[in-house]
Amino acid sequence: MDWSGFGTVIPVLAGSPGAGASVVATLLADVLQLSGRCALMIDPADPSRSGLTMAARSEGPWVARPHSQVHIRYSWRAQALLARLETTLPVVAPGAVPQPRFWRPPVRQLHATVVDLGHDPWRVAAHPLSGPGAWLRRGTPQPRPVLVVRPSRPSLLHAEQVLARLDPWAACAELNQPTQLLVMGAKRWPEGVAGAAGRRVEALLKDAVFVPYDSELAASGITASVTPARLRQAITPVLRRWGLLPEPMSTGKRLHRRGRS
Template sequence: MSAAGGVGGPVSVGRVLGVDQQPVGPLSVADVQQVMRQLLGRQVPQVRGDVAGEADPCSDITPRPSSSNGSRQVSVMAGHPGAGSSTVALALADAAGAAGQSVHLLDPAAPGRSGLVAAAAVELGTDPTGTWLRGRRDAVVIERRALGESPARDGDSHLVQDGLTVLDLGTAESRSASGSPTIVVCRANVPGVRLVEERLRQLAGRPLLVAAVGPQGWAREVRASVGPAVDNLRSAGLVVSVPWDARLDVTGLTDRPLPRALVAAGAQLLSLAQTVGHLHRGPFTGSRRIDGAIQ
């Protein structure tokens, strides 16, 4: 996966993102919110280990938990098909788990489209409704859809969580702003940066980062194709290089530990996501660069 590097003028870090339409078996935003309520309301014991829709345009795709608990949410979206959003989402989850956090990784994609189907080390079966498959990977609990139809809604459910929830949203669509940090994944090539530029424009207003997957450093042709949205994020230090891995390119995600460099990129993205989320929610009127992005 590739890095974003250039340094430009200062730029504020708040931005808004909207997403592509999921091609098969999309969940509505209400469905995703309901799943989150059910998921976050369950008590899942913390396990420590080594790392190795059709969306409603008026709704947030990520529900906001109460500020009175320690809950945090990060959404990972694909800037274009084949960007590698599931890999980045798993890297975030593994990095958080290695740091001792309780982590849920939720994939609302239709069965057969999940990139996390083989990522759990232990399968825990379905939830009581038979709609969601659960598995565990060290400190990470992974949930993915078991059925093609949308899950039933339970209006009495509520958000209760202390830990991190990572939403692997792929190309699911959202036009609404959210205070939860959103990481948009793209390939570090000419088509990738052109497509992610459009996605970033759609999502303006949300606290954003870009995870660029590909070779370290951008080729001249790629740099020449960068649009203003990507350039602003690069200048703010909010485009992070995610290394491409030849083995994963062949096998896909499995229960084996991710490469250390990939988990390190996930940890960096988590740190930046926490920063931009805080700045987005709190008073912030100036422009500044956030240090720490891979150059």
């Protein structure tokens, strides 16, 4: 796949139902757009299962129509562009979800594209050559999939099954397996939980990033309001590591520049 028109593609895959992939996708997009990066958020879920229904203050007037019954509506979430499915169909089958090329808006440049794949991880992982799973495909530049889990044994067990489902496609170099684990709603692993990880998830435990619990966000879900700062701070180092954000200036450099002025 040629991903160059999308910048860095970040597919956000849920390891288990309700893991918080929509929250992570919004956090990533908010960090990027608040840092002055041009970010596109994509939600390829059936509208009735979307976790980003209220992510924009109002529905945008701009619609792409790749299919007579399946449309893509673009709205603004502050400075990030949000693309969501609209349909007259009762259910959107995976094969009816538009391929990635249809989601690229006619903007000059995208630094990153964040894709929320949390609506049905088992179905997404079934056939990544079509439907929402196409965002996991290998290409240039390489996508950077992340896996989102809850700090619980059942979530880690589900995540292992999802990764195992992706194994055959990764083995034939069709897609990239997630290399970054994000743990929602905790500051550390509860006692005895990490030991439940299978060999695929276990390989991600060392560099796992923990996103703390936020009661207000848990109650309201994603809205048009900016996500809490402490949650954004938790995932900011990941984006810096990937070169999507500049490294913060050290105190010495700031003092040096201040002295020169």
